[in-house]
Amino acid sequence: xxxxxxxxxxxxxxxxxxxxxxxxxxxxxxxxxxxxxxxxxxxxxxxxxxxxxxxxxxxxxxxxxxxxxxxxxxxxxxxxxxxxxxxxxxxxxxxxxxxxxxxxxxxxxxxxxxxxxxxxxxxxxxxxxxxxxxxxxxxxxxxxxxxxxxxxxxxxxxxxxxxxxxxxxxxxxxxxxxxxxxxxxxxxxxxxxxxxxxxxxxxxxxxxxxxxxxxxxxxxxxxxxxxxxxxxxxxxxxxxxxxxxxxxxxxxxxxxxxxxxxxxxxxxxxxxxxxxxxxxxxxxxxxxxxxxxxxxxxxxxxxxxxxxxxxxxxxxxxxxxxxxxxxxxxxxxxxxxxxxxxxxxxxxxxxxxxxxxxxxxxxxxxxxxxxxxxxxxxxxxxxxxxxxxxxxxxxxxxxxxxxxxxxxxxxxxxxxxxxxxxxxxxxxxxxxxxxxxxxxxxxxxxxxxxxxxxxxxxxxxxxxxxxxxxxxxxxxxxxxxxxxxxxxxxxxxxxxxxxxxxxx
Numbered sequence: 001x002x003x004x005x006x007x008x009x010x011x012x013x014x015x016x017x018x019x020x021x022x023x024x025x026x027x028x029x030x031x032x033x034x035x036x037x038x039x040x041x042x043x044x045x046x047x048x049x050x051x052x053x054x055x056x057x058x059x060x061x062x063x064x065x066x067x068x069x070x071x072x073x074x075x076x077x078x079x080x081x082x083x084x085x086x087x088x089x090x091x092x093x094x095x096x097x098x099x100x101x102x103x104x105x106x107x108x109x110x111x112x113x114x115x116x117x118x119x120x121x122x123x124x125x126x127x128x129x130x131x132x133x134x135x136x137x138x139x140x141x142x143x144x145x146x147x148x149x150x151x152x153x154x155x156x157x158x159x160x161x162x163x164x165x166x167x168x169x170x171x172x173x174x175x176x177x178x179x180x181x182x183x184x185x186x187x188x189x190x191x192x193x194x195x196x197x198x199x200x201x202x203x204x205x206x207x208x209x210x211x212x213x214x215x216x217x218x219x220x221x222x223x224x225x226x227x228x229x230x231x232x233x234x235x236x237x238x239x240x241x242x243x244x245x246x247x248x249x250x251x252x253x254x255x256x257x258x259x260x261x262x263x264x265x266x267x268x269x270x271x272x273x274x275x276x277x278x279x280x281x282x283x284x285x286x287x288x289x290x291x292x293x294x295x296x297x298x299x300x301x302x303x304x305x306x307x308x309x310x311x312x313x314x315x316x317x318x319x320x321x322x323x324x325x326x327x328x329x330x331x332x333x334x335x336x337x338x339x340x341x342x343x344x345x346x347x348x349x350x351x352x353x354x355x356x357x358x359x360x361x362x363x364x365x366x367x368x369x370x371x372x373x374x375x376x377x378x379x380x381x382x383x384x385x386x387x388x389x390x391x392x393x394x395x396x397x398x399x400x401x402x403x404x405x406x407x408x409x410x411x412x413x414x415x416x417x418x419x420x421x422x423x424x425x426x427x428x429x430x431x432x433x434x435x436x437x438x439x440x441x442x443x444x445x446x447x448x449x450x451x452x453x454x455x456x457x458x459x460x461x462x463x464x465x466x467x468x469x470x471x472x473x474x475x476x477x478x479x480x481x482x483x484x485x486x487x488x489x490x491x492x493x494x495x496x497x498x499x500x501x502x503x504x
Contacts, residue, residue: 065127073117074110077127078134086156091125093177094153095161095170098129098139100446103147109165116170124174132446152177152240162240173240180218181235182207182244191245191277199243201302202279207231208247209272221246227272234293242300278303282352304347305364315362316391323347323408325365326375326383333384340365343384343406350408357412361388377425388415394425 065075067084070091077085077096085094097113099106117126129135131144142151142158150161154177163173185191185206195204211225222232228246235244274292275285276299286295298318305315307324316322325343333342347363368375368383378396380387386406387398399420402411414420 070122071117071125072121074113074126074128077129077138079137080134082138085127086153086158092155093124093174095124095126095173096129096151096153096158097126098131098135098142098144098147098149098151100132100147101130102132106148109148112165112167112170116167116174119167119171120174123178154237154240157237159240177239181239182218182222182232182246184218184221184248185245186248188247188277188283191247192279194243194245195277195279201300203300203302204243204245204277205235205296205300206245206247206275206277207273208249208275210249211272212246212249218246221248225272230292231274234296237293238296238300242296281348301362303351303363304344305362307364307366312364313391315364316389318362320360320362321388321390323350323361323363323386323388323412325363325406326368326380326385326387327365328368328383330369331383339384340367346406346408347386355409355412357409357416361412379423386411388412389425390422395422396425397422 063071063073063075065071065077065081065085067081067088068090074097085091095113095116097106097109099109113126113128116124120126129138131139131147150165151158152161152173153159161173163169183194185194188206191204191206195202207228209225209228212221212228219232222228231244231246235242238244271287273285273287274295275283277283281303284299286292298320301315301318305311307315307322325347327339327343329339331339333339335342337345343365347365351358351361351363366375368380368385375381378387378389379398380403384406385403386408387396387403388411389396397411397415397420399411399414401407402414402420411420415422
């Protein structure tokens, strides 16, 4: 028995030493495999619902486009019926909404489009293209980057939508696109008055053909010659963006004699031509040819623009770099002029000059105080100052001396020769990383949303697993008692074994 007691004491001492030398491993609650599988299943279901749920009840019967029918409500367009829609002579004008069912702005726009569809029935049809479903190939084809995106199709050609999204603006667009594409004027004064009162950018395009018919019907006049037919075709295609006039030869004579300044309209009146008229800017003319539409697009921009959120992106992506003049409204100039007026005049003076580089750029100005944060990435502080920016590549050219001297010609010549190198507008360090992430998210909104949801799902599963296997706390006293109990059980087992041997 002494041996047994010694053995018990030795075992107990051994367990005490083990508890002293190492931390007792806590017990774990076994993880229920059904709990984990159900948790993953429900999490995946939640992810699918977040990606696809429209957030509102789906109409029991959604209108689907049928060729030849005139819809009075938005109809679904997909890859299968898109080509038929473009070729539909019954509905030559379409307003197209590219959307995602979960998009909040898309949902708010839906009742507006329903209302507009009723008001423009027979004049403009409205189609909706789901970028998360059967319309996805179309959204990729037309480089849709955000929801909702509005475009329009006219005579089978899809173009960017240039107006706002209110019901009034959409109805006004429909009315404009259903009026005559060309108006008749009797003089350059009439053309200037039209530019002031009927346009948003102060620009009109005026055609003249000495062979124009004296017919009262404008379409008949435009059908007089191949030149006017070409002009009418361009006017139709660009009707949403520009304004087109016809200088009528039969109306040019008056009691005061010829009411058109020949110098303002090129080789007048012996040849046909198209001119760009902008109030306060010399007129530019050219004969009609195959490049007329491209010329109209390139010149349907004011000579000097007040740059801001509504026009910066569109002008910057017209194919030419921007010469930007920056002014500060609180800076007092030695000339006594208003800073904004002064920078506009300097930009205009160069833009209408005969400098060979002037035609390669667009010109605009910005309030340096209002747009401080934006301008800092181009190393532009305050004003007055000028610099060059290529919007698509985010490259800029800036020289401290030439810029602050407002030497536009010197800056452009230095840029052309390479004396002033191009710099990247992307900021360095943490700000640069932020810019990269922001650009990627902006251009890959759907992918960013999916990645975020997957990350949240993984985090949720990990936390749930950790919570299910949380350690059960064990005190030192409980551990010691457990060790002593284990020692007693082992000693009792050995004692029983020895007694069994004695009995044998």
